[in-house]
Amino acid sequence: MRVLGVDPGLTRCGIGVVDSAPGRRAVFVAAGVLRSAVSARPEERLAAIAGGLEEWLDEYRPDVVAVERVFAQHNLASVMGTAQVAGLAMVAAARRGVPVALPPPSEIRAAVTGSGRADKGQVQRMVARVLRLAEAPKPADAADALALAITHLWRPSGLAAGTADGAQLTAAQRAWAAAEAAAR
Amino acid sequence: MRVLGVDPGLTRCGIGVVDSAPGRRAVFVAAGVLRSAVSARPEERLAAIAGGLEEWLDEYRPDVVAVERVFAQHNLASVMGTAQVAGLAMVAAARRGVPVALPPPSEIRAAVTGSGRADKGQVQRMVARVLRLAEAPKPADAADALALAITHLWRPSGLAAGTADGAQLTAAQRAWAAAEAAAR
Numbered sequence: 001m002r003v004l005g006v007d008p009g010l011t012r013c014g015i016g017v018v019d020s021a022p023g024r025r026a027v028f029v030a031a032g033v034l035r036s037a038v039s040a041r042p043e044e045r046l047a048a049i050a051g052g053l054e055e056w057l058d059e060y061r062p063d064v065v066a067v068e069r070v071f072a073q074h075n076l077a078s079v080m081g082t083a084q085v086a087g088l089a090m091v092a093a094a095r096r097g098v099p100v101a102l103p104p105p106s107e108i109r110a111a112v113t114g115s116g117r118a119d120k121g122q123v124q125r126m127v128a129r130v131l132r133l134a135e136a137p138k139p140a141d142a143a144d145a146l147a148l149a150i151t152h153l154w155r156p157s158g159l160a161a162g163t164a165d166g167a168q169l170t171a172a173q174r175a176w177a178a179a180e181a182a183a184r
Numbered sequence: 185m186r187v188l189g190v191d192p193g194l195t196r197c198g199i200g201v202v203d204s205a206p207g208r209r210a211v212f213v214a215a216g217v218l219r220s221a222v223s224a225r226p227e228e229r230l231a232a233i234a235g236g237l238e239e240w241l242d243e244y245r246p247d248v249v250a251v252e253r254v255f256a257q258h259n260l261a262s263v264m265g266t267a268q269v270a271g272l273a274m275v276a277a278a279r280r281g282v283p284v285a286l287p288p289p290s291e292i293r294a295a296v297t298g299s300g301r302a303d304k305g306q307v308q309r310m311v312a313r314v315l316r317l318a319e320a321p322k323p324a325d326a327a328d329a330l331a332l333a334i335t336h337l338w339r340p341s342g343l344a345a346g347t348a349d350g351a352q353l354t355a356a357q358r359a360w361a362a363a364e365a366a367a368r
Contacts, residue, residue: 043274043284050275070264079256080267087268088275090227091234100227 004028004062005149006053006089007141008070010036010081011080013143014048014163017060018131018149022160026150028131030060032140050088064154065093068104068144108144111151123147186213188246189333190237190273191325194220197233198325201244202315202333210334212315214244215326227338228231228267234272234290241276249277250336252328253286267365285336295335 007014017029034052036045055066067090070083093100118126124136124143130150137143188326191198201213220229248365251274254267302310307325308320314334321327323363 041284042286043278044273047275047278083264083267084271084274087230087271090268091231091272092230094225094227100225101295104228 001064001153002060002062003064003149004056004060004150005147006065006067007086007144007148008068008089010045010078011038011126012074012139012141013052013085014139014145015053016137016146016149017056018146018153019064019132020153024154026130026153028133028146030117030130031137031146033139033141042161043143045081046084047138049085050092050109053089053092057096057098059112059118061096064088064152066092066098066101066103066148067103068108068148070181071104088115094138101155103148103155103183108147108151111147111154120144132138185248185337186244186246187248187250187333187336188228188240188244188251189329189331190251190270190275191328191332192252192269192271193325194229194233195222195278196323196325197236197269198323198327198329199240200321200326200328201240201246201329202330202337202339206340210232210314210337212276212317215321217323217325218242223358226265233269234276237273241280241282246282248285248336249273250282250285250287250332251277252292252332253288255288256347266336285339287332287335287339292335293363295331295338304328307354328343338368 001020001049003018003020004017005014007016013034014031015034016031019029021027023082034049037050038045040048058162065084070079070086090100090102095141120140124138127133127143127146127150129137131146133138137146185204187202189200190201191200198215199279200215203213204341205211205212205360218233220232224232240334248302251270256265265289274284274286304324304327308324309323310328310332311317311334312320315321315330321330
């Protein structure tokens, strides 16, 4: 299975593609960041990101697109553009017949640390370790998108709605926690 | 000039098309509402609305698309879907080379009442009067989209960013106020 993760953003939109290998191993395929010029008109910025997302979908043909769920409570200044980019990714996937998963940020953080807390640096280091990369993917947006894709790959529930409450560790969370412990 | 107004929404998205005639008269062209099933997956709902918006754009070929500006503060429960639909309308317009205006709700209300206060019924009655319709366009989402298109048509600043603070009445606002006074 191939998962394309999208860390939505209007100024920087992270994209990461991961394949699953036997033993639930996650294999790095590609990662990058789409950018739009802050000085451009909003509709031009959105169209630029949408075009980039479509190119990635057409090039890598994922089986699932995982888009980080956006909540209205967070980052009020940028949340509208972030939500709009998430919507564009969802429509681009739907139009290609690709299922969409919307894991919430808390689940991604929980999968990384096993306890719901992680900073950007930790995510980058863990993504590099899990994907056996020589160094952490940069910028952080690309690493976040890879973390998103890995989290989805390891989800026991597949495409089920992301309602994990963190009370119990999933297999993915245990795997992350073990990998993190080994990295210390 | 032809303006296509979009009152964005995921469950109901209002669309209204208005032409300008000599003397700044606004002429009704078409209005309607796009709907998506609440039971469908989010990406399918967004794709359905996106497809409908594109059909309207291709059929009516507006010179400008006016999308009501969405603010994160309002209607937290539905704001993400609303923002995403607004983004889809913006991208659909940009991809067709059609300029996008983003008037804020306060400006639309101000244009309707001359003072920034108006309920749904007032907007519907005023839209019917301005467009010389026998009855108010229904549902309210379609009337709102027509009000949006009329507001843009009457804007002195055209595509300038919507920064009207309501301190001074624009020509459009005076026209609305006069029409409203005549309707009493």
